[in-house]
Amino acid sequence: MAAEPTTRELRALVAGYEFDRGHLLPALIAIQERYGYVSRRAMEALARQLGTTPALVYGAVSFYADFRTEPPPRREIVWCSGPACRLRGGDRIREALQHTLGLPLDGQSADGACGFRLGQCNGTCSEAPQVWLDGEVVGGLTVAAAVALAREVMEDGAS
């Protein structure tokens, strides 16, 4: 697993961001893009740069679904929670994936091998029901196919 970024690296990354110019979200996105997550140290460094408190930064981090506060898993299944997917058995797929992976929604395995997350419909509903595996759409799923996919991901993550 990558080492946690140092305060010095973090300060260099966020230098130039200003609170009064609407830079809180862009800075958090930049941190997550670089390191995959927003650590406590990152929130502190950003608060200092923006001249605000870690509490305010944390307030934003915890508000938005997209921010992670732990390193991302090596492999990840994002489940589409949207209506077209639901109408084609999406919720049964979620149930099966949760049990196969042994993870709740938005959970990840202790060793960081795999994760399971809730995703929002982005208008590829012709592929319903779908998940995103490491960012790629896997559509037209059956429950059995989803179970097979999850097992494959777990085997992969374990090796």
Added chain:
Amino acid sequence: MNDRFAAIAAGARERRDASRSSGRPRIALCLDTSSRARGGEATLAALREAVAARGLDVEIATTGSWGFCWLEPTVSVRSAAGSRTVLYHSLTPDRVEEFLRAVIVEAGEFPELALGVVEGPATDRIGLLRDHPFMRGQVRRLMANCGRIDPASIDDALANRAYEGFVTALDMEPAAIIELMLESGLGGRGGGGFPAGRKWDFLRNATADPRYLVCNADEGDPGAWVNRILMEGDPHLIVEGMLIAALATHAVEGYVYIRHEYPLAIERMNEAVRQARERGLLGEDILGSGKTFDLVVFTGAGSYVCGEETGLINSIDGYRGMPRIRPPFPAQAGLWNLPTNVNNVETYANAPLILREGAAWWSSVSDDDAKGTKMFTFSGAVNQSGCVEIPFGLSVRELLERYGGGVPGGVPLKGYQPGGPLSGILPAAEADLPLTLAPFRERGMFLGSGGIVFFDETASVVDLCTYFLGFAEDESCGRCTTCFQGTQRAVEILRRIASGGGRETDLDKLGDLIQTMIWSNCLHGQFAPTTVKLALREFRSEFETLIREKRDPTRSLPGMIAYEITNPTAPALAGAAAVCPTAAIVADGAGHAIVDELCIRCDACREVAPEAIAIRDRFA
């Protein structure tokens, strides 16, 4: 006409004409998010590879969507002479070789995958694209360039009349621009339908400076992707719309707030802004007019209420995206408490058309009370999930039949949701309503932003209620007890009903909740229970059957069913046992049995062994 602009546009047209008369055929692949989901990138790679391997002299370009989302990747081919273009669909990598042989090497056509002729005459085997059943009745104004131009090329946009409306506006007084917008009757496309001209006038008359524009590209309604189609297909139309609004309102800076689920739209909008700046269409002294306006593309981070305009403003300002208490309205105190105008993507995108072609032309497209065209996407129980642009007033059923291709498998339609999780649901009997604002308002709901979700008789309305209320609960910002606790209580009650524990008093309790949620600060809390409200009115017996008879007529609610093995010795059961995520299917003597306590009702086993496993009512 502005001289600088005339020169810029002429240059763009020259480059377009040069490409046309180059004697090289042009293959243009749609590469929007839907196409990517269907393997568009692989098709593009295969095309490039095959063209290089055969040493073919072909221009390869990418475009946005034509709206045929379920048939991606779509590809148009312009002939070497530059005078004929044909659109094809479903071009998978394995068909690229034969496709290229037909359309390039043999300079012919490929009728098997043809959708229609875009440019040039029809033949016996390929009709005109505009006569395709999916295109008939559509009026493509906002989408005029979608699929046709390369969204990453400002030249392509300029050669197709981009920024002409803005240049017209440059010679007009702000009041005259607003007059024209009012005359057109353009209403906000984000769901509310508020006249855009009036909103712009509020900002024009604001007393503080600087003032801002915001383009709401959060498009949070699951099942709606009309804004995405525009941003990915013709981003300059939105830049131009905001420029016109800036002229009318004296705004100096604008923000395009795009949800993070739309990385491609973010990329395309950023690229469009960069190119517009480079050509002097954004920034200081635009086209030598002395006017200043610039745009920032701002990425969201996953929050539905950030689509609410004041939540969005808080989000840019650097706070949790919690909707504010209004008044003050954004026109008085928006971004950084300065005057701000918020409009939806599609609202801004109409302004260039109104300026360029005039209000009368724009609004005469139909005689409906709601003026102009509207983009719709449809999903769920449809054979074809795509995007259309039509005048207001077509009936929901016509949209389903003509464009959505009807309900799959001949299952009867049960109902639909017109526009997003807050808008409510209606039964199939109400499918003859015209797609316009008034009829939905009369029913205590709203048409919404353009995403329509259809459901058929296999769907449980109680499940849909649980889903939409659960969504509202997850996305509640937490400010109002009526909203965050109200949604939570409603979900609890719905879950109870859906798993056989419903009580006679539950329906009244839901009714009480609906009454208190109305007191929430923003529309999120106020409209969160609309689905339940409408469901109790239109589908009440389904709730009653669940509560009184403990029976789910759709046999889809996990809490109301059980799985049973009907043929214990069927060989397929070994596969069913293997796929079961909870090992609920066990060997039992010579055959198999299901351990009910382990079964999670996911249906994987029945997919594998449909002849040997059946669903029964759990409480029968």
